[in-house]
Structure formats: structure tokens, C-alpha cells
Amino acid sequence: MRFQLTEDQRALRDGVRQLLARRFDADALRVAVASPGPDRALWRELGAAGLFALRLPEAEGGVGLGLPEAVLAFEETGRALLPGPLIATHLAAGTVPGADTGEAVVTAVDGSLVEWLTQADVVRGDASGAVPLRSVDPLTPLHRVGPDTPGAAVAAPDPVAVLLTAAEQLGTATRVCELAVGHARTREQFGQPIGAFQAVKHLCADMLVRAETARAAVYAAAVTADPADVAAARLLADEAAVRGARDCLQVHGGMGFTWEAEVHLHLKRAWVRAQRGGGVTESEESLAVDLVG
Amino acid sequence: MDLSYTPEEEDFRARLREWLAKALPTLPARPSPDDWPARRAYDAGWQRMLYDAGYAGLHWPVDAGGRGATPTQHLIFLEETEKAGAPYVGANFVGLLHAGPTIAAEGTPQQRARWLPPVLRGDEVWCQGFSEPDAGSDLASLRTRAWRDGDAYVVSGSKIWTSHAEVADWCELLVRTDPSAPKHRGITWLAMPMDAPGITVRPLRTLAGSAEFAEVFLDEVRVPVANRVGAENDGWRVTMVTLSFExxxxxxxxxxxxxxxxxxxxxxxxxxxxxxxxxxxxxxxxxxxxxxxxxxxxxxxxxxxxxxxxxxxxxxxxxxxxxxxxxxxxxxxxxxxxxxxxxxxxxxxxxxxxxxxxxxxxxxxxxxxxxxxxxxxxxxxxxx
Missing domain, CATH: 1.20.140.10 (Butyryl-CoA Dehydrogenase, subunit A, domain 3)
Known part of the structure; x- marks a missing residue:
């Protein structure tokens, strides 16, 4: 058993990370906040790099890789806060023309929400009667669709979409831990770095524990593709991202509450992702049933 | 990322399952939780069965008498024995998981030859004398003193949270040999025979009502210098090898x-x-x-x-x-x-x-x- 990244998987992860560091740095993030809308040039570059066609068979012009590689790639897009309906476009590769190359931006209805409706070229699912809402996340435009009644029947979520969202959440969980640690090492109060205080140190330690536990669950689900593993990965990754971003904000103190610091963007995106794929309740219920099944 | 097991690992699992299916029905009835001598005998019997079947010290190095199994084989062993309802390591915990690996890593050839085989066979039981009433999380502040007197250390102090002290043959003991050195640099690791004069064991009742632990009081207990593992005052480093196994x-x-x-x-x-x-x-x-x-x-x-x-x-x-x-x-x-x-x-x-x-x-x-x-x-x- 070798439940570790292979050399090729490390190279793929590093490659995506370098591409995003070059093409979507802190300045690009600020620009995107001021004027959201998928950067079409970047989108095509991601297409050329194989992000959307990653799991498409080589015979169909794809990269021919599997779920583990897709999870590693989307962990990086999550980490970088890259905006746009990336997962929906990835899932449309091979079905919607142009999705695989990044020429077509594809979004999908997910429950009662649809992200990037106005900006997308293609919408999958029934978005008729969609009404825009003032999105809490400045980097994710949202529309509401269908009846706004809790418990209304919605299509069962695609487990691959759920897993790739969990991968993005894992990226956020890792990134916010790094941000918190970086701040705690340099910010001084009472004559020492705040990271020397156990109260701060323990917040950071818990962030890492949640992220690493989620990592094991997300990577395992990528290997097995088992629905219960995917549901577990989702629960742990949501928790690691949302609570991690909250703790990161806390470690940043007053600066964390500003628009200028990037911390709030991670938290808001984590909230948006936590709404995808049928919500937490269904995942918990399905895992309860799994115990007696 | 791969969660599948190699053919060798699957073969290891299959042979282990086969052995467990035959071996477990031959075990005697489990003893009462409060009967320590019976618990020791039961745990020793199970360890002997493992030894005879070639599973004792699976994760120990081969030159220490172990099987040199890979971490994955060890994982399979622990998974399969638990699933089969096999006995827990019990009284042999400290010997197999703490003291044994420490001696294997840091002991002299004579020390390894003396102490490791009886642990593997289940013949000798070890307990651990690390924590003290005033040295818990801050273990390195421990105060149990040891003086050199000829070819022996004379040890006085008290230890706490010592599992299986009543039935143990040996205690892996941390003592302070240099009170003037910085706290991590004045500690020595000793193997103390539990039948030495001056040792008093008092069971410690936990909130669960059982006496899983004991306090051990040491009053001028003589421990041969030959029982020291590692150098004098180097016991903290020796101990860290053990804790990383824990x-x-x-x-x-x-x-x-x-x-x-x-x-x-x-x-x-x-x-x-x-x-x-x-x-x-x-x-x-x-x-x-x-x-x-x-x-x-x-x-x-x-x-x-x-x-x-x-x-x-x-x-x-x-x-x-x-x-x-x-x-x-x-x-x-x-x-x-x-x-x-x-x-x-x-x-x-x-x-x-x-x-x-x-x-x-x-x-x-x-x-x-x-x-x-x-x-x-x-x-x-x-x-x-």
C-alpha cells in the first residue's frame, strides 16, 4: 500500500500551483474582486494546461488522468481562490463543445443556486426564472432558481462534483492555515510574536489537524470513488475550510475584519462551496444510513 | 495514491487470517479484569502463541529478534487481529512497544540478548516509571534521584501512572543523575528489577473504578550500573526514541x-x-x-x-x-x-x-x- 502522492502527482500539483502563482497572484485577486468575471485568457490557458480535459480519455483529446489528479488540481484552484465555474466546466468537458479547451465557460444549476449564470456561455440544468441575489462572496455571482422552499426535491448531486468541491475546500483549509501561521510569526504584541502565545498557537494547531484529517479523507475518496467516502470527505473538508477560515480571521485580529486583507475572501468562498452538492444534512444522513446498511 | 495492497501484503494477510482462525479457539477463557496475575498469565500465553507462530515483535528489527515487517504489514497485523477479536497486547504493552524498542535501538549487545528474547516470548513483563506526581506534562522536570554507589545506582523517589506494576518483572525507569545540569541533560534510563528491595507498589484507582495504574515508591533501591541503557545523563534522548513509538x-x-x-x-x-x-x-x-x-x-x-x-x-x-x-x-x-x-x-x-x-x-x-x-x-x- 502506498497511500502517498506519486512523483507524477507531485509534479502535476506543483505545475498547477506555479501556473496559478504566475497568472493569478495577489494583484490579480484584487483586480478580480473589483471586476469579477472569468478572465477568458486565463480560462483558455487553464484549458491548454489540461485542467478541464484532465479526466477526458486521450482518445477524445483529453489528458486521460483520473480522479486523484483532478482532486490535486482543484485543491490548487481552491487554494488560489481562483474564481469561475471551474468544476462545472471540468465536468462538461467532452459533452459541451469548447469546455475542454476553456473556450466555453460552463455553469450548472446546483440545488436552488447557480453560480456565474450571466457570465457563462452554457448553463446545464433548468435555470429558467433565475433571480440574481447580492452574493456574499464578491468573487462568486449567484442566482437563485426554483421554489425557495426548504426540502424541495432537487436532483441528486453528482458525487464527482461534490468531491472536487471538497478538494477546493481542502485547498482553502491549507491556505488559511499558512496565512494564520505567517501572521502569527511576524505580528508582535506584548513584545513577542503572537504565535508564541499558546492561545494563538493552539488555534493554528487545530487548523492543521482539521486540514490534514480532511486531506486523508479527500484523497482516499479520490482513490475509491465510494459514495460514503465522498460524503465523508465533503463533511470534513467543509469543516476544515469554514472553521479554518474563521480561525484565520481571528488570528489576524482587526486586520482580519477588513476588506483589504484576503482572509474574508477565503471564508466567503468556503461558505459558497459548503452550499453545493445538496447540503451538509444529506451527507450526514447518508452516512448514518451507511452504518446500518 | 494507492490504497490497494501488494500481492505479498495480501498473502501476509491471508496467512495471518488462516492462523488466527485456528489459534483463537484454543485460547482459555478471559480472566476477570481485577485478577492481575491471571491477566498476566493470559497475556503471556497469547504472546507465546504469537511467538511460536512467528508473529512476535513483528515490527522490531530482525537483529533484535523481530520480524522486520514493513509498517504496512504491521498495520495489516493490527487490523486483522482486532477484526478477529484477538486479545489486546495487554501486560506486554510496555515491553513490546516502549522498553523493547528502546533497548533494541540504544542497548548494548549484552543488554539486547538479556532483555529482548523474554519480551518476545511473553516470559517477562515490563512497566514504565516515567511520570511523577510533580512531573506530568513537564516530564523532564522529574526528581527521582539516583546516586552512584560502586557498581550500582541508589534510587529514591516516586513514580505514578505505572500500568501493570504489580505483575511486572522490570521497570523502564527515568532518574535524575545530575541535578545541577539543565533538566533535559541530567536524566538517565535504567532497567530496574521489580523484585529489588525498597520498591512499594500502591494501586491507583481510576474514575472508572478499576486499578489500571499504580504508584511506585522507591526507597534507596539498588540498580546495577550494567542496567543503564545509553550513557549517564543521556536518558532524555534515549526516552524520546520510545515516545516516538508510542x-x-x-x-x-x-x-x-x-x-x-x-x-x-x-x-x-x-x-x-x-x-x-x-x-x-x-x-x-x-x-x-x-x-x-x-x-x-x-x-x-x-x-x-x-x-x-x-x-x-x-x-x-x-x-x-x-x-x-x-x-x-x-x-x-x-x-x-x-x-x-x-x-x-x-x-x-x-x-x-x-x-x-x-x-x-x-x-x-x-x-x-x-x-x-x-x-x-x-x-x-x-x-x-
Whole structure:
């Protein structure tokens, strides 16, 4: 058993990370906040790099890789806060023309929400009667669709979409831990770095524990593709991202509450992702049933 | 990323299963939890069966008498023995998981030849004399003193949380040999024979009502200098070898057991109607996610240890923090399923709930573990 990244998987992860560091740095993030809308040039570059066609068979012009590689790639897009309906476009590769190359931006209805409706070229699912809402996340435009009644029947979520969202959440969980640690090492109060205080140190330690536990669950689900593993990965990754971003904000103190610091963007995106794929309740219920099944 | 096992590993698993199926029915009845001599005899008998079948000291190096198994084979062994309902390592815990590996790593050839074979055969039982009433999390501040007197150390002081002290033959003991040195540099590791004059063992009753631990009082106990492992005043470093083993694969069997308990809990909830409470169901669902993840984290850590040479590192702290909390949550949820029965000590899971309370304290409290994670993994500065 070798439940570790292979050399090729490390190279793929590093490659995506370098591409995003070059093409979507802190300045690009600020620009995107001021004027959201998928950067079409970047989108095509991601297409050329194989992000959307990653799991498409080589015979169909794809990269021919599997779920583990897709999870590693989307962990990086999550980490970088890259905006746009990336997962929906990835899932449309091979079905919607142009999705695989990044020429077509594809979004999908997910429950009662649809992200990037106005900006997308293609919408999958029934978005008729969609009404825009003032999105809490400045980097994710949202529309509401269908009846706004809790418990209304919605299509069962695609487990691959759920897993790739969990991968993005894992990226956020890792990134916010790094941000918190970086701040705690340099910010001084009472004559020492705040990271020397156990109260701060323990917040950071818990962030890492949640992220690493989620990592094991997300990577395992990528290997097995088992629905219960995917549901577990989702629960742990949501928790690691949302609570991690909250703790990161806390470690940043007053600066964390500003628009200028990037911390709030991670938290808001984590909230948006936590709404995808049928919500937490269904995942918990399905895992309860799994115990007696 | 691969969760499949190699043909060699599958073969190892198959042969182990086959042996367990034949061996387990020959075990005698389990002794009463309060009968320590009977417990020792039972644990020794099981260890002897493992020894005769070639499974003793599986993870020990071959030159120490072990099998030199890979971390993955060790994982399979712990998983399969737990699933088959085999006995827990019990009285042989310290010998096989603490003192033995320490002697294997740091002992002289004579010391290895003297102490390791009886541990592997189940003939000799070890206990651990590390913690003291005033040296818990701050273990290095321990004050049990040892003076040189000819070819012996004379030891006085007291130790606490010593499991199996009543039935142990040997104690791996930490003593202070240089009180003027910085606290980490004046400690020495000794193997103390438990029948030496001057040793008093007093059982320590836990909140679960049982005497799982003991206090050990030492009044001018003579320990031969030949029983020192490592150099004088180098005992802290010698000990750290041991502690890194304690935080390694030690919980594999327990995670397997917790997953079984969780399934039983859910079925019990179905039977007694608690299942209709959606809050309880969701709690069970979350625990399912939790223990699935902990199993995967175990596999991840074992694979990492295999790639890195076999000694688990500080990643064990991440696991222990999460697992100890999850175990408590599991048995708190069990209490919710049981309702009023959760107050009845004769019901399943009630004693387990009580003993789960020690998990965030023993082998490094959660607070100490967080310091380790923050300082050694995240690189945050030590406080002043």
C-alpha cells in the first residue's frame, strides 16, 4: 500500500500551483474582486494546461488522468481562490463543445443556486426564472432558481462534483492555515510574536489537524470513488475550510475584519462551496444510513 | 495514491487470517479484569502463541529478534487481529512497544540478548516509571534521584501512572543523575528489577473504578550500573526514541474497534427508537465520516513511515489529537443512544465512556500535542 502522492502527482500539483502563482497572484485577486468575471485568457490557458480535459480519455483529446489528479488540481484552484465555474466546466468537458479547451465557460444549476449564470456561455440544468441575489462572496455571482422552499426535491448531486468541491475546500483549509501561521510569526504584541502565545498557537494547531484529517479523507475518496467516502470527505473538508477560515480571521485580529486583507475572501468562498452538492444534512444522513446498511 | 495492497501484503494477510482462525479457539477463557496475575498469565500465553507462530515483535528489527515487517504489514497485523477479536497486547504493552524498542535501538549487545528474547516470548513483563506526581506534562522536570554507589545506582523517589506494576518483572525507569545540569541533560534510563528491595507498589484507582495504574515508591533501591541503557545523563534522548513509538501505529486496532462500535451503536439506535431523532442520526453520520477519515489518516501515516524508513514522526500528534477527541465523542454519542441505561455500569459502552476520558490526557495531553504540532510542524516560536 502506498497511500502517498506519486512523483507524477507531485509534479502535476506543483505545475498547477506555479501556473496559478504566475497568472493569478495577489494583484490579480484584487483586480478580480473589483471586476469579477472569468478572465477568458486565463480560462483558455487553464484549458491548454489540461485542467478541464484532465479526466477526458486521450482518445477524445483529453489528458486521460483520473480522479486523484483532478482532486490535486482543484485543491490548487481552491487554494488560489481562483474564481469561475471551474468544476462545472471540468465536468462538461467532452459533452459541451469548447469546455475542454476553456473556450466555453460552463455553469450548472446546483440545488436552488447557480453560480456565474450571466457570465457563462452554457448553463446545464433548468435555470429558467433565475433571480440574481447580492452574493456574499464578491468573487462568486449567484442566482437563485426554483421554489425557495426548504426540502424541495432537487436532483441528486453528482458525487464527482461534490468531491472536487471538497478538494477546493481542502485547498482553502491549507491556505488559511499558512496565512494564520505567517501572521502569527511576524505580528508582535506584548513584545513577542503572537504565535508564541499558546492561545494563538493552539488555534493554528487545530487548523492543521482539521486540514490534514480532511486531506486523508479527500484523497482516499479520490482513490475509491465510494459514495460514503465522498460524503465523508465533503463533511470534513467543509469543516476544515469554514472553521479554518474563521480561525484565520481571528488570528489576524482587526486586520482580519477588513476588506483589504484576503482572509474574508477565503471564508466567503468556503461558505459558497459548503452550499453545493445538496447540503451538509444529506451527507450526514447518508452516512448514518451507511452504518446500518 | 494507492490504497490497494501488494500481492505479498495480501498473502501476509491471508496467512495471518488462516492462523488466527485456528489459534483463537484454543485460547482459555478471559480472566476477570481485577485478577492481575491471571491477566498476566493470559497475556503471556497469547504472546507465546504469537511467538511460536512467528508473529512476535513483528515490527522490531530482525537483529533484535523481530520480524522486520514493513509498517504496512504491521498495520495489516493490527487490523486483522482486532477484526478477529484477538486479545489486546495487554501486560506486554510496555515491553513490546516502549522498553523493547528502546533497548533494541540504544542497548548494548549484552543488554539486547538479556532483555529482548523474554519480551518476545511473553516470559517477562515490563512497566514504565516515567511520570511523577510533580512531573506530568513537564516530564523532564522529574526528581527521582539516583546516586552512584560502586557498581550500582541508589534510587529514591516516586513514580505514578505505572500500568501493570504489580505483575511486572522490570521497570523502564527515568532518574535524575545530575541535578545541577539543565533538566533535559541530567536524566538517565535504567532497567530496574521489580523484585529489588525498597520498591512499594500502591494501586491507583481510576474514575472508572478499576486499578489500571499504580504508584511506585522507591526507597534507596539498588540498580546495577550494567542496567543503564545509553550513557549517564543521556536518558532524555534515549526516552524520546520510545515516545516516538508510542505515537505511531499504536491506535490502529482501536480505530478498527471504534468503527465496529459505531455500527453497533447505529443498530442499537434502530432497535430502541432513538434512530428517529434526526439530531442523533446526523451525529452518527458525522462520526462515520470521522472514523473513515481516521482510518485513512492511519493508512496515510503508515505509508509515509514506510517511505521514510519506519519511525513515525510528529504526524502522530495530528492523529492523536483528532482521534482522542473522536473517541470521546463516540462514547458520548453511545450515552445518548443508551439514554437512562448510560448510568448503568453493567451496560455495554458505559465503562468505555469513562475510560475514554483518559485519551485526551495520557501520552501527552491535547494541549501538549497542540504545542508539538504548532512548534515542530508549523514552526511557531516557543513562548517565554
Amino acid at each position: 505515537r505511531g501505529t499504536a491506535f490502529v486496532g482501536e480505530v478498527v474497534a471504534c468503527r465496529r462500535v459505531l455500527g453497533e451503536l447505529a443498530r442499537q439506535a434502530r432497535r430502541n427508537g432513538r434512530w428517529d431523532d434526526p439530531v442523533l442520526r446526523r451525529r452518527l453520520g458525522r462520526l462515520n465520516a470521522e472514523f473513515r477519515a481516521l482510518w485513512r489518516l492511519t493508512q496515510w501515516n503508515v505509508s509515509e513511515a514506510e517511505a521514510g524508513g519506519g519511525v513515525p514522526g510528529v504526524g502522530g500528534s495530528v492523529f492523536k489529537l483528532r482521534y482522542s477527541h473522536a473517541r470521546q465523542e463516540l462514547y458520548d454519542t453511545a450515552a445518548e443512544v443508551l439514554g437512562a441505561d448510560s448510568l448503568d455500569l453493567d451496560r455495554t459502552w458505559v465503562l468505555d465512556r469513562l475510560s475514554s476520558l483518559s485519551y485526551t490526557i495520557a501520552a501527552g495531553t491535547s494541549q501538549i500535542q497542540r504545542n508539538i504540532v504548532a512548534e515542530r510542524i508549523l514552526g511557531l516560536p516557543k513562548g517565554r
